[in-house]
Amino acid sequence: MAADTVRNEGAPWRIVLAEDDGPVRERLAGIVENWTGGELVAVCPDLASTVLAIETNPLDLLITDLNLPDGSGIDAIRLLARIRPDAEAMVISVLADERTVLDAIEAGAAGYLLKDADSIDLAEAITDVMSGKSPISSSIARVLVRRLSDRPAAIGPEDEPRPHLTPRETDILWGIAKGFSYSELAERLGISNQTVPVHIRNIYRKLQASNRSEAVYEATRLGLIRL
């Protein structure tokens, strides 16, 4: 069992793919199969089989559509975050619109993939996510900035629902929201081009954590959870 869950160094990433649309699912599965860096553990057309796949197979990465016929991919991402915290999750989206992506990120996803991605895009996206980097678009950054500044300012450190970003992370987020590219930002901030997506990943993690604590806070307030 332990041997199953621990991945050998250099081995391909074990991937579960969940997508309800047949041709798209086959297309993406084909790309993953032809890519040496990845190994398909399961290809699921719905949430039930995805949940089953997550529970039964050791995996490194879940790639899921959010709109599954029997539920939301968000639930699959949450499940993954709970029972396989070392694994990563990505959402597949046609437009990678802000709402979809941010919902997924708050549930625990680390990145997103466009549905029309080709093999190069897919390989790059998976490689980035698995090496601790996350993508962000200017429009997502903008929504995020707006949302963070809309949240009430913290009163005490204990019940602070707003993720506490470092000044560097804040700079990056604001820069992207203003339309700067990674390289422009890196140049401005005097950092390496490659560290920008790492910072993004950190921002996502804080977002997920604060979302979780916010959920817990809300649940406590409503009397659903007794601490």
Next chain:
Amino acid sequence: MSVVLPERPRALWTPGLLIFLLALLAALAPSVLSLPFPEAARTLATGTVSFDNGPEVTVDLPHDWSRSDAPAGPAQAIYRFEFELEQVPETDQYLLIRSVRHQITTRLNQARIEPVAGGLWVNPVSGSTPVMVVPRHFFLAGSNELEITMERFNGAALGHLSLIHLGGDTEIGLVHRLFPILGDQLRATAYALQTLILLGILVVWTARRRDPVFGWMLALSAGSLAVAVAEVSLARTDYADVQTYLYMTLAAFGVTAYGLACSVLDAPRPPWLAPSAILVPLTLVAGSLLGLPAFPLALIGVLAAIAGHFAAALALSGGFARTGSWELGLLAFPFFLITTTGLHDIAVSLGILDGGMLLSGYVRTLTILMIVILLMRRLATSLKQVDEANETLRTRLKQREDELAVLHERERSRAVAAVRDQERQRLMHDLHDGLSGHLVSIIALSERETAEPRSIEKAARAALDDLRLVINSLDIGDRDLPLALAGFRERLGPQLRRIGIELEWSMERLPEISGVTPANALSILRILQEAVTNAIKHGPAKRIAISANGGSDGSAVIRVENDGRSTRGDGKGHGLANMQRRAVQIGGSVMLDQMEEGMRVTLTLPAALANRG
């Protein structure tokens, strides 16, 4: 606000008659309701009288003078009564005369007796009820003589003497002993009240000169008080002659009462009315001074007063019948009362009617009282009207606000609908411009049997790209051009990388452009997309550089350069025309240049974008 009163189907004179009868009843009341009879006391009922030292004649009390006894002018009557006492009483005794008109001096066995109360506010001509203390040592065992000297200083009013009662504490009760004192106090209070009311009316009048009601009220109450004080103070003095003139001036009251009635009724007043209030009494007085007989003139004055009050009472009760306004009825009552008591007093004074007291003096106080009620009612009505006006205003304001709120809400939803409609139009336009064209060509391509396998994919990707452009530009606001460009870059980068083209992107020197709307941003992105598509199609480029710079007058210049082959011939085609059209729509221009290596599309944007129609 005008109040329309409903027509009252009531006979005009019924309420007037009712008030008049009530007044008549009130005038006769004193004859019916009088002091209780002190049964246990000694009553003197028979004696003698001698007029102006003439022969003594036996009289039975009560006794009224007759005109033959004492024609107009000063007159004196001496009454004598004899009574037997077995012994001198053990205590001081009381002497009660139920009613007496004119000044009297009382002596018992030649010793003068003083009344208990001063009778300071009593007009002796109107009649009084004197009570006197007779010290016990004035009495004699055996025969006693009581002498009453009654004096008329002037005028024509006939004297009157009622039954005389004599007794101790038990026989002449507390009621009788207190009666003159209370009467004095009441009269004094009445004068004080009249003075206060006069002041009040004066204040109201000075504040509301335009309202004639207050002017007439002031005249009536001031005159009334003046006459009352004059009557009382002149009656006892050597100036008693003046009292005759006082009766002549009473004519002014008739005029004033009628004036007040007219103004309360809002009826037109004859122009001679106000002057005649002064002229009529002046004429009478002048006539008397010129030698005309005083008595008829005084009678004319009194009758004029009565007639004036009667006319006023009739007018007021008529108004009361018409409008049902109690204000008018309230004022009509004392006016009728003055009419009836006036007639009663004349009759008594002239010996036509027997009776003790003259009543007009008391009724005047009633008039003043009614005036006070009238004033208060007017005040209350005004306040009520102010309240109602306020309430009406508040209601109207509320209605107006509600209407405005409805209008505002309608306007708002109309504006929202307009914006939504505009947005839908734009979206339709945008989708039609790009997406639908691509979809149609996908259909066409897929129907063609010999289609190039990649062509459908290309068209579909173009469709998706365009859809993303549209969505990307949806949320773009003013000065958000860098954001729109960033979104474009984020999609273009991977696309170009996929086909092995390097993208150089430099937007740092892009000046700030205003007037950026979703539609404008979409136009700019489509121009850039077209330029890139052309570069890829006709290139074949290895590198595409997109950079921005500031131009003249704050304009922005965005250049798309590629290192492909010269495509000048092709560049004149559809693509450039399309770009040119879009650029012109937003107030910019597009230029195509051939460079040594490759082509350059230059998009120039004004500092403020024009709005695409």
